[in-house]
Amino acid sequence: MSERPVSNYIGSYISWIMDSYDLGAVVITSTLLEKLFYPTLGTLGAVLPIIFTVLFRPLGGFIFGYIADKYGRKRTLIFTVLGYSLSIGITSILPTYCQIGILAPILLSLLRILQGIFIGGDVSSSFTTAMESVRKMRGLFGGIMQSGTLIGFVIVDLLFAYFASIPSLVLNSWRYIFAIGVLPAGLAVFIRSRMTEPKIYVESKKDNPIKGLKPIWQTILVMIGFWMMIYAGPQFAPVFFGEYLHLSQAEIGKYAFYMNLAGIPAMIIAGGISDFLGRKFTGIGYVILATIGAGIFYFSGFSLFTVMLFGFLINFPSALTPAYLAERFKTFSRATGVGFSYNGAFIAAGFSPLLISLVSTKLPLNTSAFSILTLGSIIAILGLALGPETLKNNELTMYQH
Numbered sequence: 001m002s003e004r005p006v007s008n009y010i011g012s013y014i015s016w017i018m019d020s021y022d023l024g025a026v027v028i029t030s031t032l033l034e035k036l037f038y039p040t041l042g043t044l045g046a047v048l049p050i051i052f053t054v055l056f057r058p059l060g061g062f063i064f065g066y067i068a069d070k071y072g073r074k075r076t077l078i079f080t081v082l083g084y085s086l087s088i089g090i091t092s093i094l095p096t097y098c099q100i101g102i103l104a105p106i107l108l109s110l111l112r113i114l115q116g117i118f119i120g121g122d123v124s125s126s127f128t129t130a131m132e133s134v135r136k137m138r139g140l141f142g143g144i145m146q147s148g149t150l151i152g153f154v155i156v157d158l159l160f161a162y163f164a165s166i167p168s169l170v171l172n173s174w175r176y177i178f179a180i181g182v183l184p185a186g187l188a189v190f191i192r193s194r195m196t197e198p199k200i201y202v203e204s205k206k207d208n209p210i211k212g213l214k215p216i217w218q219t220i221l222v223m224i225g226f227w228m229m230i231y232a233g234p235q236f237a238p239v240f241f242g243e244y245l246h247l248s249q250a251e252i253g254k255y256a257f258y259m260n261l262a263g264i265p266a267m268i269i270a271g272g273i274s275d276f277l278g279r280k281f282t283g284i285g286y287v288i289l290a291t292i293g294a295g296i297f298y299f300s301g302f303s304l305f306t307v308m309l310f311g312f313l314i315n316f317p318s319a320l321t322p323a324y325l326a327e328r329f330k331t332f333s334r335a336t337g338v339g340f341s342y343n344g345a346f347i348a349a350g351f352s353p354l355l356i357s358l359v360s361t362k363l364p365l366n367t368s369a370f371s372i373l374t375l376g377s378i379i380a381i382l383g384l385a386l387g388p389e390t391l392k393n394n395e396l397t398m399y400q401h
Contacts, residue, residue, distance in 0.1 A: 005134070007191060007194045009141065009145075011077065011129070012125075014148075014188040015077075015122045015148075016148030016149055017149075017152045018084065018119070018122075018152065019122070019123060020150065020151070021153075023050075023152075024152055024153045024157070025156050026050055026053060028156055028157070028160045028177070029174035031046055032171075033046065036096040036098075036104075036174075037094075038097070048105075048112075053112045053113075054116065055346075056116030057119060057346055058340060058343040058347060060117035060118060060120030060343065061120040061121060061124045061343035062124075062339060063121060064076050064118075064125060065125070065128075065209070065336035065337070065338065065340060066336045068124060068125040068335035069209040069334065069336050070209065072201070073132075073198065074192065074196065077192050081122060081188045081189050084118040087114045092179035120343040123339055123343060124335045124342070124343075125339070127338045127342065128334045129198060130142075131323060132198035132200050132201060132326070132331070133198050137272065138322075138326075139273070139323045140275055142322030142323035142324075143268045143271020143272060143322075146319050147265075147319075150315070151264065157260065159180065160173065161250075161253050161257075163177070201331055204331040207333075209335075212332055212333025212336075213337055213340075216340060218328075219329075220340075221383030222283075222383035222384055223325075223383075224345040224348045225377065225379035225381070226318050227352075228349045229287070229294075229317065229376040230349075231349055231353060231376075232352045232356060232369050233294055233310070234263070234310075234311065236356060236369055237255075237259060237310075238252050238256050239353070241256070245302055258311065259307050259311035262307075262312040262315075263312060263315035267315050267318070269319075270317075270319035270320070271319040274323065274391070278389050279327070280384055280385075280387065280388070280389040280390070282320070284381050286317040287317050287384070289316055290314045290317055291373065291374060293310050293314055294370055295370060296309060296310065298367075298369060326396060327390035349376070359372065
């Protein structure tokens, strides 16, 4: 069967929407899940579903990345999409603590662990398949793909705002949000049935993927920096809006929506520019711009303009992620390297909110958040500086041109 680059790209792109939709769904419904499934744990119950998801993503990225490198991208993507579709669907119909007692939080926790494994595995293959199927302007198409994360968040924001506005639906809003998540997952199953193995993978020499993971320490360093900036930036913004600016829930939702919306064109623009100026030094420049944007957001006074400027600039660095990670690894180990780099960084960067909380006992909240974000910036710049320029010096480019 001849290669189908368009189907490969679209099937992979839906993964990015689903990745953020699922994470956004569990974050935005966390207070409801805490009351319904972990009523005796307080705040810990609100964060446990998120923790279980994040902690098991690296395992999924490694396992399914390895399988994709050894046995093929397409079959791995079909398996992972079926896995996370089933998981998110079952979540929507779970009985609560008041209905079945301790079994309810156990079931939810197990489903979040499975979701983390399948989503982490899906990322490794979808990233890889998309970038192996793109012939030109890999940075631009990588930026478009990465923008799918924000599209998923925007969809969740809009759905939650809608259900929260109808009193009769508020209590079960979490069920509707998780159930709706099955629809794009189902679409992904159909599209992926039409996908093909990328030509470069079919014709490449196969070897043990572990042998090709030499760049992993450097790529994880870059991704830890990128993710720290996100966790201390747009992911922390709703807390900043509420705790520091004392905005209402409706205002928090509105400003989070505009912040994420501004990031979508930013990722596309940033990815496209990197096709002309390169990934390495462009990435360093993007990190500096993002840090400046964060400084304006946290210190210059609150307004819709500063929120949208922040949302625009903070997403510049991560736009490089799909193309940069794919270019750092050879074909026989690409899915394993990409999957573990992207997901493995969560383990370290996921503690950013906790670090902000600790620093805030000594400094104002805005200063604390900016300090941790700046630390992430330094780590990202160091990681990029230690690695090579990948725009022209990579196996994908040498093979496809």
